Amino acid sequence: MYEQFRDIGRDIYLAGLISSHGGNMSVRVGDRILITRRGSMMGRLGPGDIVETALDRDDSEVALASTEIIVHRAIYAATNGLAIVHTHSPNTILRSMIDDEIVPIESEGSYLLRKAPVFSVAQTAGSKDVADAVSAGLKGYKVVCLRGHGPFAIGTVLEEAFQWISSLEMSCTILNLADQVGRPLKEFREHGDEYGKW
Amino acid sequence: MHGYIGRMLFVDLGERSSRVETLDEGYARSFIGGRGLGARLLWDLAPTGMDPLAPEAPLIFATGPLTGTKAPTSGRFSLTGRSPLTRTVLDTNCGGSLGVRLKSAGYDGLVITGSADQITTLHVDAQGVRFESALDIAGLEVAAATAALDGGSRAASVAVIGSAGERGVLLATIMVDGKRALGRGGMGAVMGSKNLKAIVVHGTGERPGVARPEDLDFFLYEVKKQLAANPVTSTALPAFGTAMLVGVLGKRGLMPAMNYRESAGEYVDALCGERLADEFLVRRGGCWGCPIQCGRQTKTAHGVGHGPEYETIWALGPNLGISDLSAVIELNYLCNDLGLDTISVGGTLAAAIELAQEGLLDSAEARCVGDPPAVARAIRAMAAREGAFGDLASRGSRALAESCGRSEAAMQVKGLELPAYDPRGMQGQGLGYATSNRGGCHLRGNMVGFEVLGTPKLVDRAATGGKAGLLIVAQHLGAALDSLSLCKFSSFALSEEYYARLYSAVTGFDLSGQDLLLAGERIWNLERLYNIREGFTAADDTLPTRLLSEPNDEGAVVDLAPMLAEYYRFRGWGADGVPASRKLDQLGLAGLEGDS
Numbered sequence: 001m002y003e004q005f006r007d008i009g010r011d012i013y014l015a016g017l018i019s020s021h022g023g024n025m026s027v028r029v030g031d032r033i034l035i036t037r038r039g040s041m042m043g044r045l046g047p048g049d050i051v052e053t054a055l056d057r058d059d060s061e062v063a064l065a066s067t068e069i070i071v072h073r074a075i076y077a078a079t080n081g082l083a084i085v086h087t088h089s090p091n092t093i094l095r096s097m098i099d100d101e102i103v104p105i106e107s108e109g110s111y112l113l114r115k116a117p118v119f120s121v122a123q124t125a126g127s128k129d130v131a132d133a134v135s136a137g138l139k140g141y142k143v144v145c146l147r148g149h150g151p152f153a154i155g156t157v158l159e160e161a162f163q164w165i166s167s168l169e170m171s172c173t174i175l176n177l178a179d180q181v182g183r184p185l186k187e188f189r190e191h192g193d194e195y196g197k198w
Numbered sequence: 199m200h201g202y203i204g205r206m207l208f209v210d211l212g213e214r215s216s217r218v219e220t221l222d223e224g225y226a227r228s229f230i231g232g233r234g235l236g237a238r239l240l241w242d243l244a245p246t247g248m249d250p251l252a253p254e255a256p257l258i259f260a261t262g263p264l265t266g267t268k269a270p271t272s273g274r275f276s277l278t279g280r281s282p283l284t285r286t287v288l289d290t291n292c293g294g295s296l297g298v299r300l301k302s303a304g305y306d307g308l309v310i311t312g313s314a315d316q317i318t319t320l321h322v323d324a325q326g327v328r329f330e331s332a333l334d335i336a337g338l339e340v341a342a343a344t345a346a347l348d349g350g351s352r353a354a355s356v357a358v359i360g361s362a363g364e365r366g367v368l369l370a371t372i373m374v375d376g377k378r379a380l381g382r383g384g385m386g387a388v389m390g391s392k393n394l395k396a397i398v399v400h401g402t403g404e405r406p407g408v409a410r411p412e413d414l415d416f417f418l419y420e421v422k423k424q425l426a427a428n429p430v431t432s433t434a435l436p437a438f439g440t441a442m443l444v445g446v447l448g449k450r451g452l453m454p455a456m457n458y459r460e461s462a463g464e465y466v467d468a469l470c471g472e473r474l475a476d477e478f479l480v481r482r483g484g485c486w487g488c489p490i491q492c493g494r495q496t497k498t499a500h501g502v503g504h505g506p507e508y509e510t511i512w513a514l515g516p517n518l519g520i521s522d523l524s525a526v527i528e529l530n531y532l533c534n535d536l537g538l539d540t541i542s543v544g545g546t547l548a549a550a551i552e553l554a555q556e557g558l559l560d561s562a563e564a565r566c567v568g569d570p571p572a573v574a575r576a577i578r579a580m581a582a583r584e585g586a587f588g589d590l591a592s593r594g595s596r597a598l599a600e601s602c603g604r605s606e607a608a609m610q611v612k613g614l615e616l617p618a619y620d621p622r623g624m625q626g627q628g629l630g631y632a633t634s635n636r637g638g639c640h641l642r643g644n645m646v647g648f649e650v651l652g653t654p655k656l657v658d659r660a661a662t663g664g665k666a667g668l669l670i671v672a673q674h675l676g677a678a679l680d681s682l683s684l685c686k687f688s689s690f691a692l693s694e695e696y697y698a699r700l701y702s703a704v705t706g707f708d709l710s711g712q713d714l715l716l717a718g719e720r721i722w723n724l725e726r727l728y729n730i731r732e733g734f735t736a737a738d739d740t741l742p743t744r745l746l747s748e749p750n751d752e753g754a755v756v757d758l759a760p761m762l763a764e765y766y767r768f769r770g771w772g773a774d775g776v777p778a779s780r781k782l783d784q785l786g787l788a789g790l791e792g793d794s
Binding site (some may be wrong): 037038039040048058059060061062063064065066067069123125126127 | 428
């Protein structure tokens with residue numbers, strides 16, 4: 001299990017989706033959660049950077065767990081996800097400060113995600129408001145975004161959750177580039193204007 | 199001055215007199231308040247070689263500029279004096295509401311000297327002081343004396359000593375509001391030596407003025423956000439109190455047992471914070487103005503009380519071979535009521551057990567390993583200084599072990615019993631114990647943040663390189679927080695830049711984070727100069743032999759020598775541990791070394 005954390009964490013960092021100490025990941029194993037340590041570097045995780053704590057209640061190990069532990073617990077309580085990845089993906093963050101929902105316009109994002117909701121919460125880290133909004137959003141979507149903060153994604157394994165985060169970042173990069181280009185885009189999809197209904 | 203009242207109250211118990219002096223603004227700016235102000239006043243007021251139990255020995259109660267403001271955890275104050283246990287400078291920091299009430303009564307601090315001719319209660323209010331006979335409460339333990347004095351009033355705060363303090367037990371505490379302790383170093387004995395049973399402070403509840411209220415509101419918003427987001431301050435401490443460390447440290451081999459002869463991993467499930475919360479917690483509580491609420495009101499089958507903290511669970515649990523949490527809680531209640539420091543009591547009894555097992559101490563009280571009723575009897579004997587054991591043990595582990603001809607059995611530094619972090623697994627903590635100005639203590643520069651909790655960043659706890667530099671910063675920040683006065687637990691979520699902004703907004707004195715740490719360094723060096731003046735040398739900056747030569751389960755001992763050499767060098771001190779003149783010039787302490 002540690003190797004999965006290490007490898008996905010490294011990929012996330014090298015993809016530029018977090019700063020040196022940003023982001024967090026967890027895996028649900030039965031009634032327990034394995035979660036990255038608060039303040040750990042996702043790009044160079046060691047065995048001591050994975051903290052085991054309870055799924056549904058606090059225990060003393062929560063003192064070491066990611067600040068977002070409350071959000072991870074709420075997501076596991078509300079969804080059937082078995083893994084969670086949260087990053088500070090730059091293009092996704094920028095897009096979340098423009099749109100109320102992110103609707104990809106390119107093929108991969110349209111096919112995989114269709115749409116990612118954006119939630120706006122004043123205290124963006126580790127609060128109950130974040131936990132409530134994100135866990136509710138992930139009941140209907142693979143990945144959701146906190147405005148100005150970044151995406152949370154669920155999967156059956158860490159790799160899957162990472163995939164949704166990565167695809168969303170690609171979609172947002174294209175959306176932001178399209179804004180910069182400022183030229184009319186030619187639609188290539190059927191029902192292209194209906195993905196927002198997803 | 200904003201943040202400060204600008205008035206210091208001086209009381210002479212022997213003369214039954216008092217006077218108010220203007221707070222020296224230069225002292226306030228240089229030493230902040232609280233612990234720093236206390237260190238400076240101790241330097242000025244205490245004659246060299248002063249007996250800590252002599253009438254001239256001052257008890258210096260000092261608030262900080264943030265005491266009583268809207269800053270979270272600001273319901274704190276410091277007591278400074280010379281410890282009768284360690285004979286070092288001794289500051290001890292406390293919550294409750296006494297500091298807030300003292301300030302709202304119109305004083306930044308209260309300095310008590312002299313000795314009353316009969317046991318006395320000192321009342322302090324905005325009009326001044328009253329000396330009342332305490333004959334009616336003499337001999338009463340803490341709960342009964344507190345109840346007799348506060349009468350259930352929420353407008354007064356009460357600091358009392360139990361029978362241990364009255365009898366001069368060097369492990370005696372001063373208990374505030376019946377539940378918070380000025381715990382370490384035996385300041386209860388100093389109060390007892392002055393025939394002072396209690397101090398009652400009647401405050402008005404008014405908050406001190408703030409220079410820049412709009413700035414303060416924004417900084418408080420950011421501070422509260424950090425406290426709310428950090429799992430230590432928002433979740434672990436509120437849910438489990440400091441007992442959360444039983445699991446965090448015990449599972450990592452960092453909680454010792456049986457006088458540091460064993461590791462306490464097997465005790466974790468029985469004594470952890472989760473069990474405390476599930477089976478014994480009545481309600482959470484906190485000091486005045488604190489959102490963390492780490493305090494515990496608990497109950498057992500036999501009573502209700504306050505505590506235990508992590509250190510107490512360890513000191514009266516694994517350190518004595520006890521795994522019954524209910525029994526540990528009741529032993530905590532007993533110590534609180536007698537007015538005894540649980541860490542030093544546990545450390546002294548653990549040494550007694552070891553000495554008895556080795557045949558060096560022939561005492562029924564010392565045959566108490568794993569036996570809570572026997573431990574309770576031994577504690578009562580210590581508080582009463584009853585019999586040969588009680589009298590000897592009332593002077594702490596060092597005196598006890600030396601009397602048996604085996605000083606190594608005392609797990610202490612400079613006479614202060616060690617707390618509950620095994621430094622063989624936390625090298626920096628070992629250096630912290632060795633260099634603490636008040637002896638073996640985790641609160642003068644706690645490395646648990648760096649070495650276990652990852653606040654602000656996690657470093658290799660087994661490494662020695664670089665630890666001196668980190669410890670120095672932790673010691674300076676601790677001194678600054680004790681002087682502001684804020685709770686150190688806030689520093690799990692906050693750094694010096696937050697504290698500096700709070701200080702600047704409250705006082706109007708612009709201060710950067712670096713300035714704040716510099717003030718901490720000034721305080722640390724002044725305390726060091728005091729100890730040097732009283733005869734302490736580099737030879738006292740050491741650890742018990744066991745920690746230097748007997749490996750823990752991971753095969754580690756504390757590699758102290760190289761860390762200590764770095765520590766002196768990084769501090770700008772000589773190899774003899776004496777601050778160099780250049781350093782004192784830099785800190786504005788030039789000239790004081792000539793007095794040492």
